[in-house]
Amino acid sequence: MWLRVVLFVCVFGTPRLPAADPLPAPLDPRGLPGPLVIAGDAKTPPTDVRDAFFGLAGKDKAKIVVVSSDKKRGGGVLDVWQELKPLSADLLETADRKTADDPAFVKPLTEATAVWLADGDAERFGKVYAGTAVEKELKKLHARGRVVGAAAPLSAWLGDRAGLALLPGFAIGTQKQTDAVLKNHPACVGLSFGSDAAVVIRGRVARVIGDSPVTVHVGKGAGKAAADDEYKAGALLDLVQLQRAALNRAAQTPFPAAKPPAAVVSKGALVIVGGGGAGPEIWKKFIDLAGGPDSTIVVVTTAMEDPLAPESVEEKTLKKFGAKNVVALHTRDRAEANAPKFSEVLTKAKGVWFSGGRQWRFVDAYEGTLTEKRFREVLARGGVIGGSSAGASIQSEYMPRGHPLGNTVVAAEGYERGFGFLPGCAVDQHFFARKRTADMTGLMKEYPQYLGIGLDEGTAIVVTGSTAEVIGKSKVAFYDTKKKPDGDKDYEEVFPNEKYDLKERRKLK
Incomplete structure (x- = not known):
């Protein structure tokens, strides 16, 4: 079920390009307009993840909105954020697409400084919110520089072109899931998380936090073997660099050429x-x-x-x-x-x-x-x-x-x-x-x-x-x-x- 979401992450255009052409990066080299916090598969965000998200949200001036499609969870999903005493914390929770298009339901998103996606079922979440006013307002919120966060499995929505497309070109999941994506879409970059791992992305740079490592997966190509590199807390990743590396590996004639032209x-x-x-x-x-x-x-x-x-x-x-x-x-x-x-x-x-x-x-x-x-x-x-x-x-x-x-x-x-x-x-x-x-x-x-x-x-x-x-x-x-x-x-x-x-x-x- 979760893999069905991940598989859409990296379908972003023309992954196989001749080396003479520029290598287009789905991410703007100037970086993302707003921060992202992507966490591992923990039911409750670990303390350092909460602190990072809350700080980016504005701390005591934060207006946090939690979005869920799981009505069984009820208002308890807000507790973890209310304990930090933000200015406000609202829950948008519905299983009805019509409600997700209701201006009154969506209104908290128009004033929010941060949104946390909280759900245990990515497929259900997509059926409820994809293409609705909620999704549109989430994109607007991020475009105006506000923070969006999620833990697995909804972290895939931060990269999924069928979802928010806030981090296109990245497959987010377990190593098995990201390997499956890279096999079919070699220009992708895979990210897999330990249960207590997360990245905080600002601009184009991701900082690893948490007690577990984050693994970056890049397919083979350009004379290089496939790579699965682990990064521990404190490590920095340049996302544009990773994308350019993956795109070049996937190119029909990657750089550099085995026989470059004469030096004339x-x-x-x-x-x-x-x-x-x-x-x-x-x-x-x-x-x-x-x-x-x-x-x-x-x-x-x-x-x-x-x-x-x-x-x-x-x-x-x-x-x-x-x-x-x-x-x-x-x-x-x-x-x-x-x-x-x-x-x-x-x-x-x-x-x-x-x-x-x-x-x-x-x-x-x-x-x-x-x-x-x-x-x-x-x-x-x-x-x-x-x-x-x-x-x-x-x-x-x-x-x-x-x-x-x-x-x-x-x-x-x-x-x-x-x-x-x-x-x-x-x-x-x-x-x-x-x-x-x-x-x-x-x-x-x-x-x-x-x-x-x-x-x-x-x-x-x-x-x-x-x-x-x-x-x-x-x-x-x-x-x-x-x-x-x-x-x-x-x-x-x-x-x-x-x-x-x-x-x-x-x-x-």
């Missing part, structure tokens, strides 16, 4: 900086490649954390070195990134600079949009694309350190695909300054088809065609797994004023 920039040029501050020679080279001080240069500041400063360091620095027409571009809204007017400035730009910050934010905002297409058109017209730190890694085909929860994960599944302005390569930054040589060694063992490039701080490669010229104050490491390393290093060092052939993978004399 056929038109235009790239200036890729290892972070830590670029020197005057790097900025001047970028401005020259953009056509000089009078050219339009766009600085993409989206990698930075909100709130953004009125003017970024990159904008100020470009102006300091003579650029006269510098324009900032930023959004977190993919719909805006697809709107022609938003990125119109790129149609006349001769240079684009990607800021530092976190590279996954570039992916979330622009992957597969008109704006990304126009980035490529700048290069195709013979312009230049540059960037430092996050703005360096986003330029490579394989993007290291893309995990939204931190930059220590080198191979962040779901966020491995960069914009690919530099094909066939994996570019890491802050390389020697942060002692990242071993990280690249590990990445090359996992993906030996790529040329690994480690850029130190204050150092850049200027790429035209297949030639990378090193400029700046330090050095660059090139990792080619096809070559036997000399001495104790598994990489080749290239210093300022030296050049490296990316296609032939050798230093130029």
Whole structure:
């Protein structure tokens, strides 16, 4: 009975996509509008679950509504919440669909700060409330930022497209149930809970609470075996990252390709900086490649954390070195990134600079949009694309350190695909300054088809065609797994004023 509800959870569109297409996430990368509390199969929510839900509801100002279709339970279902002394606690309980459409019955939901779904029979609950005014008001409540919670089996309703669809793309149930869903819908992510486990979701991040673990289930694909990973209390999960990983595993041609294209920039040029501050020679080279001080240069500041400063360091620095027409571009809204007017400035730009910050934010905002297409058109017209730190890694085909929860994960599944302005390569930054040589060694063992490039701080490669010229104050490491390393290093060092052939993978004399 419960499985019949779970099976609808993940039917959200086109799970099998070619790798060249953007991987659509059912969850908005900006996160959910309101919090969710999803608990295990406990008849009474454990104390930490109650505390978390009550806190999100507004504590003593909370207006809690409990929704049930089980009239046998009676008003006792409210006791657990009334004990916490909210401002109000109401019970909506009926087995009649007509009642579920009655405005008077639904009215408490219009004023509620929180809703807890309490029922022991998901099928009955669906028959009573699906498509009624109650369901519509529940969705409105969550859309205005209020919290919705449920324990199994009704937790499935938080993901079920036939139900509330508040967490689409996730199958919620026992491991046996989620395995059955993933077998038929491999682009899903499964969540199974111990009886005293729960997750509290805010935005796109889920925090595990309780005395039992939460297990994340992802199907096999992209050369990886199916995974069942346990997370204990305190662990954080980025839901968009999990979805992107599952979608990529389910794609017909998942990323990365076994044989990536050659590392050649056929038109235009790239200036890729290892972070830590670029020197005057790097900025001047970028401005020259953009056509000089009078050219339009766009600085993409989206990698930075909100709130953004009125003017970024990159904008100020470009102006300091003579650029006269510098324009900032930023959004977190993919719909805006697809709107022609938003990125119109790129149609006349001769240079684009990607800021530092976190590279996954570039992916979330622009992957597969008109704006990304126009980035490529700048290069195709013979312009230049540059960037430092996050703005360096986003330029490579394989993007290291893309995990939204931190930059220590080198191979962040779901966020491995960069914009690919530099094909066939994996570019890491802050390389020697942060002692990242071993990280690249590990990445090359996992993906030996790529040329690994480690850029130190204050150092850049200027790429035209297949030639990378090193400029700046330090050095660059090139990792080619096809070559036997000399001495104790598994990489080749290239210093300022030296050049490296990316296609032939050798230093130029």
